[in-house]
Amino acid sequence: MKKVFTRPNSLKRTPFHYCAGCGHSIIHRLMCEVIDEMGLQDKTVGIPPAGCSVFAYYYFDVDMAEAAHGRGAAVATGLKRASPETIVFTYQGDGDLAAIGTAETIHAANRGERITVIYVNNAVYAMTGGQMAPTTLLEQQTTTTPYGRDMRLEGFPLKMSEMLALLDGAVYIERTAVNSPAGIRRTKKAIRKAFQTQIDDLGFSMVEILSPCPVNWKMTPLESWQWIDKEMTRVFPLGVVKDTAGKSNAD
Amino acid sequence: MYGNHAIGEAAIRAGCQCYFGYPITPQNELTEYMATHLGRRKGCCFIQAESETAAISMVYGASLAGARVMTSSSSPGMSLKQEGISYLAGNELPAVIVDVCRGGPALGSIVAGQSDYFQATRGGGHGDYRTIVLAPSSVQELADLTHLAFDLADKYLSPVVVLADGMLGQMMEPLEFKHEAPEVLPVRDNALRGARGRPSRIVRTCNSNTNEIEELNWSLYRRYQLIKKEETSYETFLTDDAELVVVAFGIAARIAKGAIKTARTEGLKVGMLRPVTLWPFPSAKLAELSNKVKNFLVVELNMGQMLEDVQLALGDKAEVSFYGRPGGVIPTPSEVARVIARLYYQKGLK
Numbered sequence: 001m002k003k004v005f006t007r008p009n010s011l012k013r014t015p016f017h018y019c020a021g022c023g024h025s026i027i028h029r030l031m032c033e034v035i036d037e038m039g040l041q042d043k044t045v046g047i048p049p050a051g052c053s054v055f056a057y058y059y060f061d062v063d064m065a066e067a068a069h070g071r072g073a074a075v076a077t078g079l080k081r082a083s084p085e086t087i088v089f090t091y092q093g094d095g096d097l098a099a100i101g102t103a104e105t106i107h108a109a110n111r112g113e114r115i116t117v118i119y120v121n122n123a124v125y126a127m128t129g130g131q132m133a134p135t136t137l138l139e140q141q142t143t144t145t146p147y148g149r150d151m152r153l154e155g156f157p158l159k160m161s162e163m164l165a166l167l168d169g170a171v172y173i174e175r176t177a178v179n180s181p182a183g184i185r186r187t188k189k190a191i192r193k194a195f196q197t198q199i200d201d202l203g204f205s206m207v208e209i210l211s212p213c214p215v216n217w218k219m220t221p222l223e224s225w226q227w228i229d230k231e232m233t234r235v236f237p238l239g240v241v242k243d244t245a246g247k248s249n250a251d
Numbered sequence: 252m253y254g255n256h257a258i259g260e261a262a263i264r265a266g267c268q269c270y271f272g273y274p275i276t277p278q279n280e281l282t283e284y285m286a287t288h289l290g291r292r293k294g295c296c297f298i299q300a301e302s303e304t305a306a307i308s309m310v311y312g313a314s315l316a317g318a319r320v321m322t323s324s325s326s327p328g329m330s331l332k333q334e335g336i337s338y339l340a341g342n343e344l345p346a347v348i349v350d351v352c353r354g355g356p357a358l359g360s361i362v363a364g365q366s367d368y369f370q371a372t373r374g375g376g377h378g379d380y381r382t383i384v385l386a387p388s389s390v391q392e393l394a395d396l397t398h399l400a401f402d403l404a405d406k407y408l409s410p411v412v413v414l415a416d417g418m419l420g421q422m423m424e425p426l427e428f429k430h431e432a433p434e435v436l437p438v439r440d441n442a443l444r445g446a447r448g449r450p451s452r453i454v455r456t457c458n459s460n461t462n463e464i465e466e467l468n469w470s471l472y473r474r475y476q477l478i479k480k481e482e483t484s485y486e487t488f489l490t491d492d493a494e495l496v497v498v499a500f501g502i503a504a505r506i507a508k509g510a511i512k513t514a515r516t517e518g519l520k521v522g523m524l525r526p527v528t529l530w531p532f533p534s535a536k537l538a539e540l541s542n543k544v545k546n547f548l549v550v551e552l553n554m555g556q557m558l559e560d561v562q563l564a565l566g567d568k569a570e571v572s573f574y575g576r577p578g579g580v581i582p583t584p585s586e587v588a589r590v591i592a593r594l595y596y597q598k599g600l601k
């Protein structure tokens with residue numbers, strides 16, 4: 001019988017600890033499929049964040065090392081500069097990348113570091129219990145915006161992809177979502193393209209992935225998928241934000 | 252050679268592959284030296300980072316990859332580096348961190364100071380860890396101890412701090428380099444560069460199993476005990492017949508030495524113990540000296556930080572006095588000589 005679906009080699013057998021309906025496990029799997037298909041398993045080092053995915057190293061069967069909250073891009077920079085043949089990725093949440101790690105991310109992108117950033121935007125600080133993230137939508141209730149995010153007090157959702165796209169060192173940036181089979185397939189293509197950008201030594205690459213957190217959004221998994229379409233994508237539109245790779249796009 | 256340049260040249264000769272820094276006085280010449288002399292070397296890398304926090308995180312990344320790596324800064328920048336130093340210590344990664352210390356607190360002065368003895372010797376960041384701290388007191392020693400720092404970092408898989416100060420960094424002295432730069436850059440055995448030919452590895456402290464974290468702390472503790480036993484180092488100066496022993500490190504020891512020479516010409520039996528490693532601290536040597544000597548004078552460019560280690564080492568076996576000048580003020584040898592003479596007579600030693 002022909003096997004049509006199986007666990008990627010780069011994905012360990014450890015059962016995921018993520019909540020039902022969480023986007024992290026889908027994204028991990030997609031990344032492992034890409035790592036397998038591109039033959040990168042023994043050349044790759046991953047840097048997971050402080051966040052719900054802090055234990056990503058229990059799932060990826062590649063070399064992994066923890067980083068301080070938000071410092072992923074700087075750690076990846078040091079690693080990649082010391083060992084340019086290694087494929088280096090960071091995996092970061094929106095608190096990690098867009099709040100405490102904003103400076104590290106912007107400057108790594110601006111230097112055109114040959115690293116791949118997988119940026120998981122779930123509009124909250126999930127690990128610490130659902131506080132406001134820089135990406136929290138206006139009016140969205142979180143434990144630290146109990147009355148809804150007020151633009152006059154908490155400012156506006158931060159659009160990192162668009163900000164980074166302004167930088168000459170950023171080569172490929174795409175925003176996708178893992179709330180539909182089509183979105184999941186698209187995300188995989190984007191991840192592949194982001195790794196290819198690094199392999200081709202072109203510069204900084206990032207995929208921003210809108211990812212459901214049903215637990216902290218206080219929704220069912222199905223509602224959380226719908227909320228991404230109805231609310232999140234209005235503020236964070238999907239698509240290629242920047243591509244100066246000069247080669248075939250992710251399609 | 253200029254002190255800050257000597258550190259850079261010594262690092263290159265020790266096989267330093269990567270340097271990550273952020274400008275701050277009085278160590279800028281070191282960052283600039285690395286930009287000029289390391290940045291374009293084959294296989295090497297220099298980055299002027301966006302902050303000290305980023306720089307030390309880059310150090311962490313390069314150390315993961317098995318490279319010999321260095322960063323440098325001065326007091327306010329060292330505060331920002333503490334996060335990364337804790338991660339280096341916790342994940343058992345070697346790195347050399349040079350602190351060309353100035354006077355604090357806050358922005359403080361931009362000249363020499365020793366106000367960060369506590370920060371350097373007490374770990375500085377969060378968590379139960381130590382860093383080896385080396386305290387040079389001449390340009391020659393800036394070079395020698397920088398080289399040693401790389402070796403110790405690799406030997407004990409630990410960050411090592413070279414605690415210099417603005418005066419040493421800005422000083423010009425002749426020196427001799429004892430090593431040539433290696434032809435092939437050293438790469439540590441357990442480098443994280445992809446799992447070719449071996450199972451994948453994880454470098455992490457974060458764990459939901461507290462037993463594992465307790466075991467990590469125990470293993471660090473055992474290593475620190477070994478470091479105390481093996482690596483404690485100091486210099487003694489005219490202590491054989493001394494009635495009064497000055498304890499000072501770094502540039503303060505340099506000044507005190509001048510003062511002691513003056514005191515000796517006046518017939519005062521004064522000697523000096525200069526810790527070269529501030530952690531581990533030469534407590535045993537001090538205790539041994541106190542069998543004969545009953546009076547000690549601690550001289551520091553702060554308001555009494557190493558003083559506490561001296562007091563701990565001596566307990567009630569001897570009297571400990573203190574002379575400190577904080578905030579970037581540097582006393583002259585004759586000022587210190589007057590302090591020594593006054594104390595000598597006050598204590599009835601003559």
Ligand SMILES: Cc1ncc(C[n+]2csc(CCOP(=O)(O)OP(=O)(O)O)c2C)c(N)n1
Nearest residue numbers: 050051052069093094095096124125126127
């Ligand atoms: C210096 C520091 N500050 C705060 C924390 C606590 N902390 C851990 S994860 C996190 C935010 C996680 O949110 P996000 O990055 O959005 O990831 P998610 O959990 O949503 O996947 C915070 C604040 C920390 N680990 N380190």
Ligand code: SF4
Nearest residue numbers: 018019022052126213
């Ligand atoms: S809290 Fe949210 S982000 Fe974290 S595992 Fe659960 S669903 Fe995923």
